[in-house]
Amino acid sequence: MNREPDWALWRSFAAVVANGSLSAAARELGISQPTVGRHVETLEADLGLTLFERTLTGLKPNSTALRLYEPVNTAQSALAEAAIMAEGAQDDLGGTVRITASAIISNYALPGLLVPIRQLYPRIALELVPSDSAENLLLREADIAIRMFRPTQLELVTRHLGDLPIVPAAHESYLARRGTPRAIEELYDHDMIGMDRSDAIIAHAQKLGLSLRREHFLLRSDEQTQMWELIRAGLGIGFAQANLVATTPGMVALPLDLRIPPLQVWLTTHRELFTSHRIRAIYDALAEGLTAYIHGRHFNR
Structure with a gap:
């Protein structure tokens, strides 16, 4: 080894190994791609080792680089924890x-x-x-x-x-148009609001013995805030935090025991x-x- 490499060189090295390219490493580190490239070349010169194969698609870490990556990654985590400890030592109520x-x-x-x-x-x-x-x-x-x-x-x-608690809920404007379901089976006759890609609601319904399918949800979204706003706008029946339902004007918790986990x-x-x-x-x-x-x-x- 010619001399001990600067930590910035190791940081760039780890980013290239983790991200697979100079450009991706540069984006993660917030520095330029040429700077990352120079860091890698300087590190190899300081160590007297070749760490990457230069290919048409970029830099490919060799077996030596892969062995070195684990302790470098561990060191990064240790430095992050040291920064946290230093943060915790501050007594000031500003910041x-x-x-x-x-x-x-x-x-x-x-x-x-x-x-x-x-x-x-x-x-x-x-x-x-x-x-x-x-x-x-x-x-x-x-x-x-x-x-x-x-x-x-x-x-x-x-x-x-x-x-x-999570409860089935609807806006009073929707219930005025469509009526209030009094039994679980009546939900099938209503416009239900549910998740798009997630099957969490369907899986729970099946545990209750209900044959609920994705097609029963006429409005679908995986964004929780959007689902809530759809319910609040009176577009159908969905599921929401009981506290939020209770404190939002016009919202009604439905009298259905769906045994939804809180x-x-x-x-x-x-x-x-x-x-x-x-x-x-x-x-x-x-x-x-x-x-x-x-x-x-x-x-x-």
């Missing part, structure tokens, strides 16, 4: 907290919950990430996550705040971030607000 939650919670619950939180902590900036995917807290895609399932990563601090609500952060004063402050305030929301207590909207 930024990034919160991710489902699209429904983000759009219809969080705005009201954040009114008193902003009054308590005006110097803390909040970044909100509405997402129904599992954001990675360890890699700092979020500081705090509101999950509808129990997280399993050992690095996380989690708190189960309660459960949100949504668990978990508040989650990285254990090292839990020592950050600002993140702990927002975490505790969110826990209080969400608990009130789960139990049907009113908040600012």
Whole structure:
């Protein structure tokens, strides 16, 4: 080895191996493609090794590169965790907290919950990430996550705040036109709103012995907020959080026992971030607000 390579070179190397090309690595790292190419060439020169085969389709990692990739990837994760620990050591109640939650919670619950939180902590900036995917807290895609399932990563601090019932619901304008179903079998005669690619509703119905098929949903979407807005507009019968139905003018929960499993609500952060004063402050305030929301207590909207 001629000299110890700079970490930036290893970072570019790992990005090329993981992404398969210089251009994709450059997009991930936010630098130019020529810079990534120079990093790879410099790393090979510093190590005295050839790491990639140059092909017409790009750079192909050889066996040596693949052996080196695992410890480099591990080092990246360790550095990310070190950054988290440094973040947690900060005592200042300024700065930024990034919160991710489902699209429904983000759009219809969080705005009201954040009114008193902003009054308590005006110097803390909040970044909100509405997402129904599992954001990675360890890699700092979020500081705090509101999950509808129990997280399993050992690095996380989690708190189960309660459960949100899911009910069949419709707008009163739809029920005025089409009538209110009093039995499960009557749903087949109504315009039902359901998922497009996901079969979660159908699978649950089949457990109840109902022969529900995709064709029974005359309006379909996999976007939770859009499904809710379709129901709220009076376009048919769908499924929604009971709290949201109860607090939305014109919405009616239908008297049908479909035994729909409730949504668990978990508040989650990285254990090292839990020592950050600002993140702990927002975490505790969110826990209080969400608990009130789960139990049907009113908040600012």
